[in-house]
Amino acid sequence: MSTAAPPDGFSTLYRDHHRWLHGWLRRKLNCTEQAADLAQDTFVRLLSRPEPEGLREPRAYLATIAHGLVVNHWRRKALEQAYLEELASRPEVLAPSPEERRLVVEALEEIARLLDGLPARVREIFLLSQLDGLTYAAIGERLGVSINVVQKAMVRATAHCYRALYR
Incomplete structure (x- = not known):
């Protein structure tokens, strides 16, 4: 050092x-x-x-x-x-045990860091899909947007996360 x-x-x-x-x-x-x-x-x-x-x-x-x-x-x-x-x-x-809690909090922080910089709507769509397990149709219905808007948001969020991980 x-x-x-x-x-x-x-x-x-x-x-x-x-x-x-x-x-x-x-x-x-x-x-x-x-x-x-x-x-x-x-x-x-x-x-x-x-x-x-x-x-x-x-x-x-x-x-x-x-x-x-x-x-x-x-x-x-x-x-x-x-x-x-x-x-x-x-x-x-x-x-969960204290160790499991710490790991979960660290994982949540990493997810928040990865999603930092995304528009709120794109982040919300991504989380509804990935964490809540909603289909694109269900997300569209819940948010009042078309499936096409949900698909584009998912592409944007996935590309953003990929860049954040691998740049």
Whole structure:
């Protein structure tokens, strides 16, 4: 593992803006610990990118990266909450182990990541088909669209997932 020091520009950016970013995230999340984690994640993301030269608006740059992390955080929380609510509605005998729960949440996060960027209608059609097992005709009837619209949405969603997996 490399122990190379971050570039000087990164160190300056961190020193000058970490406290501000942490405060910005704390106000968005209303949680000091989560804000600290996401502030660190923001700077970790920066380390994997080429050093921005002549960055005129460093706070806007950091806020853009941090905003994406906040969106991912809330998406994960919503997925976990929906999953836990579904588990609570089942008899305890059918409840999965903690390890199985973690695997399911990870799979749900991967599905959400794959579907990120799709229009809401296309994503909904894809999920109705793949998770609920509805036929194209049933999806069309439920959403008030033609089977042709459902087919095109499925092609678009499948191509999108393929690109997300294999690029």
